[in-house]
Amino acid sequence: MQGESLGFIFLNAAVVNNFVLALFLGICPFLGVSAKKETAWNMGLATLFVMLVSSVSAYGINWLLTELDLMFLRLICYIAVIASAVQLVEMFIKKFSPSLFRSLGIFLPLITTNCAILGLALFQTAKEYDFLQSVVYALGAGVGFTLALLLMSGLREKLELAEVPAVSQGAAMSLMLAGLLSLAFMGFAGLGGSHG
Amino acid sequence: MMRLLNLFRRHKTFSHGGIHPLEYKERTAGLAIRRLPFAPRIVVPLAQHKGAPAVPLVTVGQQVVRGEPIAGADGHVSVPMHAPATGRIAAIDLWPTAEGPKAPAIVIEVSQAANQAVLYDEPVDVLALSPEEIVQAVKDAGLVGLGGAAFPSHVKLAAPPDKPIRTLLINGCECEPYLTCDHRVMLEKTDALLHGIRIVMHATGADRALIGVEDNKMDAVRAIADKLPDDGPISVHAVEAKYPQGAEKMLIESLLGEQIPEGGLPLDLGVAVYNVGTLAQMGELLPLGRGLIERVVTVSGPAVVHPGNYLVPIGTPVGFLLQQVGADAAANEVILGGPMMGMTVASLDVPVTKGVSGIVVYAAGDADQQPRTVYPCIKCSRCVEVCPMHLNPSMLGQLAQKREYGRMEHEHHLSQCFECGCCAYVCPSNIPLTQYFRIAKAINRETPTVAV
Amino acid sequence: MSSLQFVGVAVAFMSALGVVLASILVVANRWLFVLEDPRIDDVEDLLPKANCGACGTPGCRPFAEKLVKGEVDPGLCTVNSKDTNQIIANFLGVQLGTHEKRVARLACAGGAHVAYIRASYAGLGSCRGASLVAGGGKGCAWGCLGMGDCATVCTFDAIHMDRHGLPVVDADKCTACGDCVDVCPKDLFEIHPVSHRLWVACRNREFGDAAEAQCEVICTACERCAVDSPEGLITIRNNLAVIDYGKNRLASKVAIERCPTGAIVWREPDESVIKGRDARKIIRKTALPVG
Amino acid sequence: MMQAAPSTPGFRMIRTLGAIAMLSGLLVVLVFRWTEPIIAENQRIAIEKAVFQVVPGATRRVDVVLGADGIALATDAAGEGETVYAAFDEQGKLKGIALAAGAQGYQDVVKLLYGYDPACSCIRGIKILKMTETPGLGDKIAFDPGFLRNFEALSAVVNASGDGLTNPIEAVKHGHKQFAWEVDAISGATISSVAVANALNRSMQRMAPLIQRHRDALGEVVR
Amino acid sequence: MFKGKPVEIRTAPHLKRPQGVDEIMRNVVYALLPIAGFSVWQFGISSLALIVTTTLVAMLTERLFSHLSGRGNTLKDWSVVITGILLALTLPPGFPLWMAAVAAFVAVALGKALFGGLGYNVMNPALVGRAFVQAAFPVAITTWTPAFAPGRFTEFVPSTLTLPFMKPNPVGEWIVGLNIDGFTGATPLAMQKFQHIFVSTTDLFLGGVVGSSGEAPALLILLGGLYLAARRMLDWRIPVGVFAGAAAVVLPLWLYDSFTYPSPLFVWFSGGLMLGAWFMASDMIASPVTPLGAFVYGALIGVLTVVIRLFGGLSEGVMYAILLANAASPLIASITQPRVYGQARRQGGRA
Amino acid sequence: MATLRHQQEKLGLDTFLRGLWEENPVFVMLLGMCPVLAVTNSTMNAIAMGLATTFVLVASSGLISLLRNLIPKQVRIASYIVIIATFVTVVDYAIQAISLDLYNALGAFIQLIVANCVILGRAEAYASKQRLHTTLVNSLGMGAGFTVALLALGTVREVLGNGTLLGFQVMPANFEPWVVMILPPGGFFVLGSWLLLFAYIRQRQDQRVLEKGGVSDAR
Numbered sequence A: 001m002q003g004e005s006l007g008f009i010f011l012n013a014a015v016v017n018n019f020v021l022a023l024f025l026g027i028c029p030f031l032g033v034s035a036k037k038e039t040a041w042n043m044g045l046a047t048l049f050v051m052l053v054s055s056v057s058a059y060g061i062n063w064l065l066t067e068l069d070l071m072f073l074r075l076i077c078y079i080a081v082i083a084s085a086v087q088l089v090e091m092f093i094k095k096f097s098p099s100l101f102r103s104l105g106i107f108l109p110l111i112t113t114n115c116a117i118l119g120l121a122l123f124q125t126a127k128e129y130d131f132l133q134s135v136v137y138a139l140g141a142g143v144g145f146t147l148a149l150l151l152m153s154g155l156r157e158k159l160e161l162a163e164v165p166a167v168s169q170g171a172a173m174s175l176m177l178a179g180l181l182s183l184a185f186m187g188f189a190g191l192g193g194s195h196g
Numbered sequence B: 001m002m003r004l005l006n007l008f009r010r011h012k013t014f015s016h017g018g019i020h021p022l023e024y025k026e027r028t029a030g031l032a033i034r035r036l037p038f039a040p041r042i043v044v045p046l047a048q049h050k051g052a053p054a055v056p057l058v059t060v061g062q063q064v065v066r067g068e069p070i071a072g073a074d075g076h077v078s079v080p081m082h083a084p085a086t087g088r089i090a091a092i093d094l095w096p097t098a099e100g101p102k103a104p105a106i107v108i109e110v111s112q113a114a115n116q117a118v119l120y121d122e123p124v125d126v127l128a129l130s131p132e133e134i135v136q137a138v139k140d141a142g143l144v145g146l147g148g149a150a151f152p153s154h155v156k157l158a159a160p161p162d163k164p165i166r167t168l169l170i171n172g173c174e175c176e177p178y179l180t181c182d183h184r185v186m187l188e189k190t191d192a193l194l195h196g197i198r199i200v201m202h203a204t205g206a207d208r209a210l211i212g213v214e215d216n217k218m219d220a221v222r223a224i225a226d227k228l229p230d231d232g233p234i235s236v237h238a239v240e241a242k243y244p245q246g247a248e249k250m251l252i253e254s255l256l257g258e259q260i261p262e263g264g265l266p267l268d269l270g271v272a273v274y275n276v277g278t279l280a281q282m283g284e285l286l287p288l289g290r291g292l293i294e295r296v297v298t299v300s301g302p303a304v305v306h307p308g309n310y311l312v313p314i315g316t317p318v319g320f321l322l323q324q325v326g327a328d329a330a331a332n333e334v335i336l337g338g339p340m341m342g343m344t345v346a347s348l349d350v351p352v353t354k355g356v357s358g359i360v361v362y363a364a365g366d367a368d369q370q371p372r373t374v375y376p377c378i379k380c381s382r383c384v385e386v387c388p389m390h391l392n393p394s395m396l397g398q399l400a401q402k403r404e405y406g407r408m409e410h411e412h413h414l415s416q417c418f419e420c421g422c423c424a425y426v427c428p429s430n431i432p433l434t435q436y437f438r439i440a441k442a443i444n445r446e447t448p449t450v451a452v
Numbered sequence C: 001m002s003s004l005q006f007v008g009v010a011v012a013f014m015s016a017l018g019v020v021l022a023s024i025l026v027v028a029n030r031w032l033f034v035l036e037d038p039r040i041d042d043v044e045d046l047l048p049k050a051n052c053g054a055c056g057t058p059g060c061r062p063f064a065e066k067l068v069k070g071e072v073d074p075g076l077c078t079v080n081s082k083d084t085n086q087i088i089a090n091f092l093g094v095q096l097g098t099h100e101k102r103v104a105r106l107a108c109a110g111g112a113h114v115a116y117i118r119a120s121y122a123g124l125g126s127c128r129g130a131s132l133v134a135g136g137g138k139g140c141a142w143g144c145l146g147m148g149d150c151a152t153v154c155t156f157d158a159i160h161m162d163r164h165g166l167p168v169v170d171a172d173k174c175t176a177c178g179d180c181v182d183v184c185p186k187d188l189f190e191i192h193p194v195s196h197r198l199w200v201a202c203r204n205r206e207f208g209d210a211a212e213a214q215c216e217v218i219c220t221a222c223e224r225c226a227v228d229s230p231e232g233l234i235t236i237r238n239n240l241a242v243i244d245y246g247k248n249r250l251a252s253k254v255a256i257e258r259c260p261t262g263a264i265v266w267r268e269p270d271e272s273v274i275k276g277r278d279a280r281k282i283i284r285k286t287a288l289p290v291g
Numbered sequence D: 001m002m003q004a005a006p007s008t009p010g011f012r013m014i015r016t017l018g019a020i021a022m023l024s025g026l027l028v029v030l031v032f033r034w035t036e037p038i039i040a041e042n043q044r045i046a047i048e049k050a051v052f053q054v055v056p057g058a059t060r061r062v063d064v065v066l067g068a069d070g071i072a073l074a075t076d077a078a079g080e081g082e083t084v085y086a087a088f089d090e091q092g093k094l095k096g097i098a099l100a101a102g103a104q105g106y107q108d109v110v111k112l113l114y115g116y117d118p119a120c121s122c123i124r125g126i127k128i129l130k131m132t133e134t135p136g137l138g139d140k141i142a143f144d145p146g147f148l149r150n151f152e153a154l155s156a157v158v159n160a161s162g163d164g165l166t167n168p169i170e171a172v173k174h175g176h177k178q179f180a181w182e183v184d185a186i187s188g189a190t191i192s193s194v195a196v197a198n199a200l201n202r203s204m205q206r207m208a209p210l211i212q213r214h215r216d217a218l219g220e221v222v223r
Numbered sequence E: 001m002f003k004g005k006p007v008e009i010r011t012a013p014h015l016k017r018p019q020g021v022d023e024i025m026r027n028v029v030y031a032l033l034p035i036a037g038f039s040v041w042q043f044g045i046s047s048l049a050l051i052v053t054t055t056l057v058a059m060l061t062e063r064l065f066s067h068l069s070g071r072g073n074t075l076k077d078w079s080v081v082i083t084g085i086l087l088a089l090t091l092p093p094g095f096p097l098w099m100a101a102v103a104a105f106v107a108v109a110l111g112k113a114l115f116g117g118l119g120y121n122v123m124n125p126a127l128v129g130r131a132f133v134q135a136a137f138p139v140a141i142t143t144w145t146p147a148f149a150p151g152r153f154t155e156f157v158p159s160t161l162t163l164p165f166m167k168p169n170p171v172g173e174w175i176v177g178l179n180i181d182g183f184t185g186a187t188p189l190a191m192q193k194f195q196h197i198f199v200s201t202t203d204l205f206l207g208g209v210v211g212s213s214g215e216a217p218a219l220l221i222l223l224g225g226l227y228l229a230a231r232r233m234l235d236w237r238i239p240v241g242v243f244a245g246a247a248a249v250v251l252p253l254w255l256y257d258s259f260t261y262p263s264p265l266f267v268w269f270s271g272g273l274m275l276g277a278w279f280m281a282s283d284m285i286a287s288p289v290t291p292l293g294a295f296v297y298g299a300l301i302g303v304l305t306v307v308i309r310l311f312g313g314l315s316e317g318v319m320y321a322i323l324l325a326n327a328a329s330p331l332i333a334s335i336t337q338p339r340v341y342g343q344a345r346r347q348g349g350r351a
Numbered sequence F: 001m002a003t004l005r006h007q008q009e010k011l012g013l014d015t016f017l018r019g020l021w022e023e024n025p026v027f028v029m030l031l032g033m034c035p036v037l038a039v040t041n042s043t044m045n046a047i048a049m050g051l052a053t054t055f056v057l058v059a060s061s062g063l064i065s066l067l068r069n070l071i072p073k074q075v076r077i078a079s080y081i082v083i084i085a086t087f088v089t090v091v092d093y094a095i096q097a098i099s100l101d102l103y104n105a106l107g108a109f110i111q112l113i114v115a116n117c118v119i120l121g122r123a124e125a126y127a128s129k130q131r132l133h134t135t136l137v138n139s140l141g142m143g144a145g146f147t148v149a150l151l152a153l154g155t156v157r158e159v160l161g162n163g164t165l166l167g168f169q170v171m172p173a174n175f176e177p178w179v180v181m182i183l184p185p186g187g188f189f190v191l192g193s194w195l196l197l198f199a200y201i202r203q204r205q206d207q208r209v210l211e212k213g214g215v216s217d218a219r
């Protein structure tokens, strides 16, 4: 929508409709990479970065496809371009910062196949955001993803030290934690909308 | 504003943490120092101090005279031993210690006939000696810290030239509950104490000496102040009565407002800290040229019939001492040192050593001995509030339960913990935090790889 | 736009996109390629990821790196099954390497039914914790405290505490990782090849009656084993029989036969224990009273 | 495998990916051509259903672009403005105009279609197209009969100067409706109700004057 | 002496401060009782039934799970009683009992037992229970009934006794039948948010306004909280942080436009902020252990509460603010670790 | 070079059943969670999503298996993705043609099948190494497992959260729905509860084996 202010777009993407906790995008890495604060932080930053890249590429592709009247190729083009971009970034990091690569290592390919990245591209198109709005949307989504990941990792690290019953260890507990976080994030509903 | 605050906080203290358990000092604080009979057998462990154990100079069967050197220092950080009583060397053998492992000790069969006079003395004018000679004299006297750590006193005197000692702190806090021996020493041996201070100032070149005394012993403060000129280099200060005010790190912060850098020594601030008992002994022994053969020990606790402050020959077995003062029938726990940091002994054969400042005896069923339910840490943050080293015992405790000893050291400064026990004292979940930390430190010491 | 044209444009666009992306990747590959032996990953996949250190490296990944470099033999990993190690060896085209099985052994036989307790310990149920409190209260200051730190620390579940509170090592499960050696506050564990059959299960350093007052299966330094064995195989040091495993081939059951307490034992290849015929027979099943 | 990078000729990579992309392009374009008319038909039916629902009595629709400088048929795609649906009955009489509108609701944007009847200067009906309001609460705006009754004749009269409404459309708390331009909110879902009112108000403030100005021309487009 | 019996050996310290977990928890219960009593006086037997239901169900659930996981009888630590009572105090007085039971079960099962029980929960159990039913039954939980209704000690609010799993009995006619002047069914916060009507702070302070069963008597809450703070059973930094955080956001707004925005006093005393700040934010288990962290955590709750109240879709935000801050508390703790002794910049020697 | 893992699998019933239970992509491997959580607020959506995903899975795995020896390593991922995206686009248009309502209900998640971790995961781990027929059977099994998981969530959430099943009222008329089940937290909670249930059952089984004196199935 044309009318939405940048601040609202950011807040909406970051907390109100948080990609992980409200829209269910990027759950696999959210569950997989949230065991340690440090990795969570790295993963969050990597995702934020890739989201920006993908948002810009998606904006460009969308423009090109609209010009050529080939909208039905949108999905293929988005995913192909994003995947290639991520792979480039991966090689780049591997070459120039092996230490960064080791800490982000496996995540980069994970991000390629992460619904959050593609979802971002599709949503920004569906919402007909202009360039600036798209970038802010990507920023918000990335920040929201990082926030969710960080909170989750903090809780999981804390529970590392707990005497968690055998039954609830592992994935089940992660999901319940995610549920609790999601429940708490419901408090943000309607934030920034004009009420009253 | 500051003045208003000072109304509430009359005396200086350290910046963070600390506790104030009941003192239990009133039973013995007023009792003058007394002697007890000699035990029939006296046991002098060769390792009573920090550093290398002493080497025996005597053989089994040999007769020794009270005050005679029976073991020599083995290197710089080590001190000699002197015979605490006249008698015959019955054995040099493994003997139980308070720490646990049996260790070599010289056993003296005390001669009941002897008058136990000290015959080994070479009076000297200490203040006329050179600093090097004083250091040697202190070492020859077998002096170690009587405040508990039993660190050889001469080592602290011999400061390296690049780190000269400017300030001397004399620790008269005696912050442990029950203990009153330092209190009595300050009252009864004031002159010896002041003489000891002058010796150390002379030896180190320190230009001032501050005596810190907790404000629950104002009579001692007055007794010392009465003997001091107003503007001399030696001054006495009352500090807030709060455990562990007597820990040297806390006392330095209270009196000088500075903190010892992490991993550093008082020396890094140009400071040396001595216990009042140590300096009183120094002031007494050095002029006579004698060795350390006895010390003042507070014997107290709910299960002691005649509590008091006793001048005890080093090496007296704890069991004998308790016979003399009388112990309750239900007595079942004997602590060497104070109740906050002292060690329980597994055998009453363990002797009193140079570092033992008190013996506290509990009986089965005393309130502090009740078994308590241990709950999980409820993150109440009390331990964080009381830790004088500003650590996070809650986190450390949780990590210890998961055996994450490396993380304890690397992320949470485990080695800064000096095991004062404040955290375990306050923990409402009754978690044995301090014990966890001792275990963790022991393991980290042994397997440095864990700590990577 | 005609239908055919439309299809044409679409196909052309996609082909172009494919070609462009592939070209970028090709170029990037040339410029940014980082050489790393992919066999390291493959080998690491086959290692157990226990990171126990029994192989002498800090963990499985460094071991994999060394394996690929040919610096070590796959047989060094004691956690993997032999078959898996063989697969690694075949994959790398190297020999499996022969390594004798090693196990952890306890140098104490003083269970609660034979060893005296002098003080009752109250506190954390941890050997290390107890040993820091006046040595733990056991009569023998060198003996096992029986609170099972070793059993807790063993990743491979190779140690269980028997009814008398002594740890028993399951030789099949033990990988000789050495964790129990590190953890025991009394330093009672040692890693030995199973071919070391003669074993002194005691560390007490006191002599004769003084020793026997502490435990019924104690080395009293009576010297019978030393006298009965070939010269130099067993010596008495600090009131304790010490075996020189450099002379292991001289070892025989003769050494244990006259031991009065059964402190020196013979271990079968499966690590089961044989005591000498003169060893005191202990039929007591319950713990000795404390005191 | 280790030296794979240098040993695979770049050409092979390019060729493979190019070929796969080409094939995929072909497949997709064929499917697209095949389903395009069906989807268009589905969409037409969906739109008509919605338009005829919000403009009672209508049976035909014409898509019109309505802008400040007049109207044009959507098929001509000229001129600036907003696409609206003019709805007619069998006789070709203009029954109303269907417009899309949207506003921020409780969770996300609420999008709806409503029918405006220029003859009575009122809204004749609404249909919620898209929303993510709380099920059981906010989602009542789509089907709660009491709430929908608000829109049987919701007044939207153009003011004298012709640049807005005389009375803005407003939501009031449940049971407090007094005037014809007020929307009686659903109890417990005030925010969602407000969103509907806001959407209508914002759209009407802009579009109602335009519709009234070009009312006659709109009536003609059916031919 | 020592004849025939062994000496005991144990580790230092040999002294112990007597206050244990169970004593702390029991005192919190004592501090809550006056509030619960006031609630019963205000809302009658419906409120009493609510409190009894949540407390019993919470205790039963705790017992069940402690049995299942072999942790012995954990009712002895009293903590679950607090959970039960507090949960009831945050629910509307006429809340159907079966829903309250669901809330209590979820509170203990999902909020606590799942993670290992006392000490290991990551969020406030009572609020987990409440948040769950708020999301599950959003209408029931925003249906308010009047305080001091005549006959409140003899008859239940109709919705209280709803059959399990059924829609709540309607209360509209019952309320009309009570004939209470000016009862709109809106809480002071809702009135402020949607109608810009401010209820006077005195009314808020002394209770008697519409709201959850236990949020009204700000005075009693304050006294209870102060009692606990004085006995060091709660960390005073947390409530102080909450009030400071809330004021920091709302004060500038109020000075700028006092018609639209409420005053700090209104914010402090309205809704559940008092109860939340003193009794729920202060739950030590889900809050940071570090002293600075506790303050930051409190301030975060204050800020979030006001942000949600003023700019969000809900009229009340305390519960979500506390849950969010609970979630953030490990992060807060890790960035506010105390600066260890000796790591300090040297304090200027004042010797 | 003979690598370690490329042993060709023999076709058997096991190939199919594995995806359904032992290696269930959702309950065991925790992949493809997003659609599982996002579209399961009604059973109808769950079924549609399951079928669509299965179709894409089978079709793309099959094609990738056919082409497995032609695709160079470096462009592997890119090629797989293009292939998958193609089939997703096909499904996308097909569903639009079949029913717009269904399409709207599933939202963007049809297109997001591209990014579903299960599909790419299967392509990488299985299809790129195995022959066509085993691949087809295996991916059919995986698809079935995925659909079953979706159904497990969808039914619980719809029945509890709305009182209906496949749109038909199944609960008493006066039943108060648990709205939270349809909301995002409900998705997490229901999936978490299923996992808890499985873990509990497994624990009980292990216990029983232990009590019988056997060793648990772990090596």
Ligand SMILES: Cc1cc2nc3c(=O)[nH]c(=O)nc-3n(C[C@H](O)[C@H](O)[C@H](O)COP(=O)(O)O)c2cc1C
Residues within 6 Å of the ligand: B050, B145, B147, B148, B149, B151, B155, B156, B159, B247, B248, B249, B265, B266, B267, B271, B272, B273
């Ligand atoms: C290796 C070592 C060297 C020390 N060197 C000095 C020193 O040079 N000067 C000094 O004043 N204290 C020195 N100390 C003593 C300690 O600072 C401290 O006084 C002693 O360990 C006992 O202190 P406490 O009872 O507070 O723990 C040394 C201690 C150790 C362990």
Ligand SMILES: Cc1cc2nc3c(=O)[nH]c(=O)nc-3n(C[C@H](O)[C@H](O)[C@H](O)COP(=O)(O)O)c2cc1C
Residues within 6 Å of the ligand: B144, B145, B146, B147, B148, B149, B150, B151, B171, B172, B173, B174, B175, B176, B244, B245, B246, B247, B248, B249, B273, B274, B275, B276, B278, B279, B341, B418, B419, B420
């Ligand atoms: C927790 C703690 C409490 C201490 N309390 C005292 C005390 O009350 N009095 C004292 O003289 N030394 C006390 N010490 C020992 C001092 O830190 C320091 O070692 C001693 O004053 C040095 O003097 P010394 O070497 O002459 O014994 C305490 C140490 C610790 C760690």
Ligand SMILES: Cc1cc2nc3c(=O)[nH]c(=O)nc-3n(C[C@H](O)[C@H](O)[C@H](O)COP(=O)(O)O)c2cc1C
Residues within 6 Å of the ligand: A186, D106, D107, D133, D134, D135, D137, D138, D139, D174, D186, D187, D188, D189, D190, D191, D192, D193, E134, E135, E136, E138, E142, E190, E194, E313, E314, E315
């Ligand atoms: C979980 C939850 C979901 C809610 N969903 C909506 C909603 O979708 N639409 C809405 O208007 N209000 C919703 N609300 C309620 C609003 O926050 C607010 O309380 C209500 O709109 C005020 O209306 P009232 O004054 O009529 O009670 C929801 C509240 C909760 C707790």
Ligand SMILES: Cc1cc2nc3c(=O)[nH]c(=O)nc-3n(C[C@H](O)[C@H](O)[C@H](O)CO)c2cc1C
Residues within 6 Å of the ligand: E024, E025, E028, E079, E080, E082, E083, E084, E086, E112, E117, E118, E119, E120, E121, E124, E125, E126, E127, E228, E233, E234, E278, E279, E280, E281, E282, E283, E284, E285, E286
């Ligand atoms: C000051 C204080 C506040 C507490 N607040 C709560 C609370 O808000 N909710 C709750 O469930 N338990 C509360 N408890 C009880 C207890 O901490 C709680 O049951 C634990 O969170 C369970 O692990 C409180 C306890 C204390 C001491």
Ligand code: SF4
Residues within 6 Å of the ligand: B386, B387, B388, B389, B390, B391, B393, B416, B417, B418, B419, B420, B421, B422, B423, B424, B433, B434, B437
């Ligand atoms: S024992 Fe260690 S952690 Fe505990 S209060 Fe003392 S210094 Fe701090």
Ligand code: SF4
Residues within 6 Å of the ligand: B376, B377, B378, B379, B380, B381, B382, B383, B384, B393, B394, B397, B423, B426, B427, B428, B429, B430, B431, B433, E289
């Ligand atoms: S005092 Fe005990 S319960 Fe409290 S935080 Fe520290 S360790 Fe935890």
Ligand code: SF4
Residues within 6 Å of the ligand: C106, C127, C128, C143, C144, C145, C146, C147, C148, C149, C150, C151, C167, C183, C184, C185, C186, C187, C188, C189
């Ligand atoms: S062998 Fe060592 S670690 Fe094991 S139980 Fe005995 S004392 Fe403890």
Ligand code: SF4
Residues within 6 Å of the ligand: C103, C104, C153, C154, C155, C156, C157, C158, C159, C169, C173, C174, C175, C176, C177, C178, C179, C180, C181
């Ligand atoms: S811990 Fe000891 S018993 Fe266990 S595997 Fe390692 S060496 Fe063997």
Ligand code: FES
Residues within 6 Å of the ligand: A025, A026, A027, A028, A029, A113, A114, A115, A116, F031, F032, F033, F034, F035, F115, F116, F117, F118
């Ligand atoms: S399906 Fe795996 S990240 Fe979404």
